[in-house]
């Protein structure tokens with residue numbers, strides 16, 4: 001019999017990956033304890049959802065709250081060239097007329113809180129203010145975790161499966177030497193929040209804009225949030241942002257980059273910055289495997305991909321759902337080996353790799369307008385990726401066309 005103090009599954013981290021895994025395991029009648037080191041609501045970057053999150057959000061039973069919530073509706077994404085020229089918008093519904101094509105721009109304080117509350121409603125024993133210090137291993141198998149609470153009380157908790165959903169500060173990746181840095185995507189980001197920035201009308205009001213900077217060296221995201229706040233951030237090679245500059249001051253670097261982005265300047269004339277600048281050295285990485293005996297990695301604790309197409313939360317939700325189903329099946333069969341817990345890994349990594357290829361295409365000078373003009377059938381394939389429908393092989397017909405439509409920036 002399982003005692004209350006020993007859950008079957010321990011989840012480390014209460015972000016989207018952790019709450020998804022925990023909720024879906026608990027939904028299927030298994031005991032789950034989730035440890036989150038912070039107290040929610042807490043700040044987190046990463047506000048733009050993409051349409052394919054719909055299916056996991058539906059399984060989580062959280063769509064009614066999202067529909068009734070404060071979040072800005074997102075129907076499209078639009079690219080702005082280094083000269084400030086707008087591409088044709090990618091309206092998700094034009095391609096896929098289904099309710100999933102409308103998604104949201106979310107403030108993570110509120111979104112992650114909704115997800116955590118929802119996990120609790122499904123029976124997850126979620127404990128905030130408790131940090132996991134280490135994953136306990138015996139004979140190569142994860143057998144539990146050691147935690148410390150805000151009063152300094154330490155505890156060892158044993159379980160059948162440990163899910164590492166601790167985001168970029170995941171515990172297992174480096175402990176087991178699994179981290180593989182992306183050889184190409186060595187980017188960094190600086191961002192802040194602005195009140196009163198330009199906003200389109202109607203179904204364009206919640207569009208994400210991706211605006212290139214001069215020489216296509218980097219790009220700005222422009223994400224309209226509720227209360228007239230816009231999230232604006234620049235992503236560029238780490239060396240470009242932080243090396244060979246007279247200043248290390250985030251505001252000064254950000255201002256210099258804004259001046260290099262013709263698409264952005266008219267949109268923020270008259271807007272007021274309402275938050276400090278923040279930065280991330282967000283080199284992309286992934287683990288060499290998704291699971292081992294008694295443990296699974298989900299979300300950023302498995303891997304992080306450049307945020308160009310806003311794929312982070314989709315990947316967190318998708319990996320969380322795939323891991324949850326593998327955990328439940330494994331517990332039912334009494335098999336929580338690496339093979340049982342990680343059976344979803346190859347298909348998931350193939351999807352992530354498709355998203356990565358389009359990210360790399362953008363940085364290699366892919367001209368989306370030219371690609372779509374020259375090859376009409378490329379548009380649905382690109383849209384598949386932009387909505388996050390990446391876990392299917394037919395998209396791979398796109399790659400030769402992408403190669404042909406690259407226009408590297410003049411040096």
Ligand SMILES: Cc1cc2nc3c(=O)[nH]c(=O)nc-3n(C[C@H](O)[C@H](O)[C@H](O)COP(=O)(O)OP(=O)(O)OC[C@H]3O[C@@H](n4cnc5c(N)ncnc54)[C@H](O)[C@@H]3O)c2cc1C
Nearest residue numbers: 013015016017037046047048132166167299300307312313
């Ligand atoms: C600059 C930037 C822009 C981005 N923009 C977007 C975007 O527009 N759209 C998008 O979808 N994604 C975006 N992302 C990615 C997105 O933020 C992440 O992919 C997403 O938050 C991953 O969710 P997660 O649950 O894996 O991790 P997290 O959201 O990081 O959650 C991990 C949780 O674990 C907790 N934790 C950590 N260590 C411990 C511990 N030892 N014990 C207990 N708890 C612990 C943390 O407090 C945290 O709450 C962006 C990322 C960056 C860096």
